[in-house]
Amino acid sequence: MSERVLHSHISPSAHFTAYVWFRRGLSDAAFVSPFGRFSHTLLRPVMWASRQFFDLDLESMLLLRHLQIDASLHRAIESAGVRQVVEIACGLSPRGYRFTQRYPQLHYIEADLPAMAGRKGQLLAENHWLSPRHHVVSVDVFAEEGPYSLSSAFAQLNHNEPVFVITEGLVNYFSREQIELFWTRLATQLRPFRAASYVTDLYPELQMHPRYRQIRWGVDLVGRLTRGEYYLHYADADAIEAGFKGCGFAEVEVVDPSLRAADLGLPVSTVPGLVRVVHAHM
Numbered sequence: 406m407s408e409r410v411l412h413s414h415i416s417p418s419a420h421f422t423a424y425v426w427f428r429r430g431l432s433d434a435a436f437v438s439p440f441g442r443f444s445h446t447l448l449r450p451v452m453w454a455s456r457q458f459f460d461l462d463l464e465s466m467l468l469l470r471h472l473q474i475d476a477s478l479h480r481a482i483e484s485a486g487v488r489q490v491v492e493i494a495c496g497l498s499p500r501g502y503r504f505t506q507r508y509p510q511l512h513y514i515e516a517d518l519p520a521m522a523g524r525k526g527q528l529l530a531e532n533h534w535l536s537p538r539h540h541v542v543s544v545d546v547f548a549e550e551g552p553y554s555l556s557s558a559f560a561q562l563n564h565n566e567p568v569f570v571i572t573e574g575l576v577n578y579f580s581r582e583q584i585e586l587f588w589t590r591l592a593t594q595l596r597p598f599r600a601a602s603y604v605t606d607l608y609p610e611l612q613m614h615p616r617y618r619q620i621r622w623g624v625d626l627v628g629r630l631t632r633g634e635y636y637l638h639y640a641d642a643d644a645i646e647a648g649f650k651g652c653g654f655a656e657v658e659v660v661d662p663s664l665r666a667a668d669l670g671l672p673v674s675t676v677p678g679l680v681r682v683v684h685a686h687m
């Protein structure tokens with residue numbers, strides 16, 4: 406089985422999150438698929454029970470990471486003059502559409518495995534949202550060389566300008582060894598740029614969290630639904646920082662977006678945050 410086929414089991418979850426972004430007013434109906442709607446209906450009882458009994462709201466957790474990454478990108482564009490964005494594992498996320506509408510100066514490259522990239526490109530083309538400044542490329546983050554490699558995607562960019570790279574909903578599907586391999590290769594690609602930042606969400610292994618048992622159960626469920634495994638990475642912010650530095654990033658900031666929930670327009674939960682957003686700079 407090829408590596409690409411091996412990872413494509415993750416792609417269905419992109420339909421679920423796309424439906425969540427739409428439901429919460431962040432997206433256009435064009436990004437919604439019948440499977441996204443169906444999987445959301447199927448999981449509704451689980452989401453209800455986890456809200457009711459454990460005060461864990463899956464949609465709010467997804468929104469925390471999504472809106473925190475949005476906030477970081479807004480800041481990078483408005484304060485640091487970023488004009489080049491690469492969103493890897495974009496799935497059916499509307500971020501590229503939203504940001505290119507708001508900031509016409511952006512060069513926004515969306516990237517995903519070939520099947521998802523083809524689907525996203527077609528969706529954007531049908532709605533007249535594709536342009537030379539906003540397009541979709543096929544990338545397998547584990548391809549060492551060839552047309553789907555990171556180097557092929559980054560070759561399209563101006564190395565004299567800053568670049569901002571995003572992954573969302575990707576890193577916990579892979580073991581730490583695999584994901585650190587990707588981060589090391591990404592750091593190599595980012596080194597020649599005048600300035601480069603990478604922002605990602607990450608779910609750490611928070612063993613002291615009051616809902617740790619329920620989280621482990623939820624993680625196993627996600628693994629089963631996506632017919633793969635779902636990993637939790639690093640015990641705390643210091644370990645995350647050390648991990649990223651070990652992969653070649655110079656500065657690392659770990660944000661708990663639940664502490665910024667009110668600023669992000671989201672309900673403040675009584676349960677400590679589960680997701681972190683990592684800002685890594687070269």
Ligand SMILES: C[S@@+](CC[C@H](N)C(=O)[O-])C[C@H]1O[C@@H](n2cnc3c(N)ncnc32)[C@H](O)[C@@H]1O
Pocket residue numbers: 412413415416418419422423493494495496497498516517518521544545546547572573574575
């Ligand atoms: C959970 S979805 C997240 C989609 C989107 N970022 C979001 O938050 O809505 C994970 C995405 O990772 C993509 N993916 C999985 N393995 C990949 C790989 N090896 N290289 C690039 N993308 C990959 C899948 O196709 C899928 O679109």
